[in-house]
Amino acid sequence: MVSALSRSNPKLVFIDGESFIMMNRIVKECVPTIQFIFSVKKCEDCPSFWSLLKKTKEIDIENGGSVNDAVMYISTSGTTGKPKDIILTSANMVSILTISRIAHRHSRKDVLLMVLPLFRGGGFMFSFMCLDQGATLVVENSTPVRHVLQSIDKRKATLMIAVPNFLYQMAKCAHTTHYDTSSLNRMICGAAPMPKYVADLAVKVFGATIIQSYGLSECMKITSGLDPDCPQTSVGTLNCNIMLKVIDLQTRKELGTLGKGELCVKAPQLMKGYLDQPGKTAQCIDSDGWFHTGDYGYYDSHGYVYVIDRITDLIQCGQAKLAPQEFDNILLSQHKIADAAVVGVPHEELGEVPVAFVVKKDANLTEEDILHHISDKMYLHNLLRGRICFIKEIPRAGYTKVQRKQLRESRLSDNIL
Known part of the structure; x- marks a missing residue:
């Protein structure tokens, strides 16, 4: 946390009540740029987020800047090195939400259960999707499988975002518990390839539609498996306004159908770059605007995309x-x-x-x-x-x-x- 705050130098932070002592120490010792701390929960030591809303006045934002201005930083997980901060612009946000309205249309009656961390790309995207479409978002802070199944029962969740490994653990645990998960009608899965046996078990246990999705924090919502004929091992077809090519790992030349290599994309939701790291940005976005995902995969004659693994793995x-x-x-x-x-x-x-x-x-x-x-x-x-x-x-x-x-x-x- 200290590293992320030091890189972004915020003036204002929002916390839960339990984090005030730690955040106050961080402000004094590490990040002096922070001037205000607001709590989203009741806290005697700092003002609440709700008191801030009461003081807010309407302002004219007609000339508020360019669509290419940065509006958000998202930190990467750091699995390939030190975490990097991804710069998202207004145009990126509009594109992400537009694709979400097409690929994952929800109603005000939908209840989405979130077990992904909100500070990562997936958690951030689906939380904004709920705000944009009026669905209810339930954030599950406790990740033990039984607690998640209990939340589905209690909140009557209709939609859940999960990764294959967690979905598999849920399906196995649901066999031995009494929780009612019949409200679930869709389960969106991403972050890793979906094994067939996991999809088969999840459908059998939950009776929900499994929708695979592919994207990265740098470029979200690349594909969606909405087609009922989509193979279970595929992450689906490209979402709107996205271009994809596959290049050979050695020659760097473009491959055709079924050719396995690095997946590269062009899309309006592609990040502006990494904060204060132009060298790292140039390594993954080439001079022609193609983003090199670092993922190894291919596409078939029907346009279905398959992600096999990370190239570095x-x-x-x-x-x-x-x-x-x-x-x-x-x-x-x-x-x-x-x-x-x-x-x-x-x-x-x-x-x-x-x-x-x-x-x-x-x-x-x-x-x-x-x-x-x-x-x-x-x-x-x-x-x-x-x-x-x-x-x-x-x-x-x-x-x-x-x-x-x-x-x-x-x-x-x-x-x-």
Whole structure:
């Protein structure tokens, strides 16, 4: 938090009541630009957000600036390095909300349950979508699966935003609980590729429509899986006013249908750049305006887009590029495994080989059980023999992204988590 506040140098901050002491210390020691602190909850030590609203007067904003002026900064998760602040403009915001009205149309009767952090792109986007369309937003601060199921029952949520891993945990937990989730009619899933077994289980348990969505904080709402014929392994088709191409990782030349490479997009919601980091901006937005997403994927002849994995996570094993996310999904389909993640580590002959980190659901699970489960995947079976590590928890960022770098470093240092 201190880092984000120091980079943006705000004059005013909004907090919940419990954060006042910490924020007051930050103001005095680290971020002197902050002049006002308002609490959205009752707090004896600082004025409330509601008192600020009462003092607000109407102002003329007809000549308030350009559509390309910055209106918001969003911090990245920092999984590939230090967090960066994304600059969003007025034009970006209009585009995001316009696409949301088309791709995710809601009524005032809809109740959206939010478990994503609001300071990330997905949480921010869907909270503004509710404000724009008049739907009710319920922010769930507690992330244990049972608490979320209880909130669906209590609030009669009609829509939920989730990531595949969390959706899978919810579906498995719902089997053994008495909570009523029948109000759910749609579940929007993003942040990672959706395994078929997760979608199948979620539909069976909740009876809701699963809508896949793809985007990044730098460029939100790239695709939506609204078409009922959309394959479960696809993130859908492009939203309006968006262009996409796939380029070869080595030659950087554009590929055609089914060609696998880096996904690049042009869109009106594409960020203006990274705050005070023109070099980082130039690395991902080229001179022709194409944003290089860092995601590895392809599109088919029907225009459906498929995201396989992050390029930085691909395992270069001999001449083959292996996608750890695909391996994760194979392992997670074993009913005795609670969670799993695969990373690449250096190998003298092959360059890199996969190593699997597994969290047991059944204490009696053995390496042989796992190898038997993947016996029909001979390439994976042979590569993982002797390379399976049992750990207590898979490290993740913001409930979603596996911290593969942390896992890789723990393997290399033999400091297994």
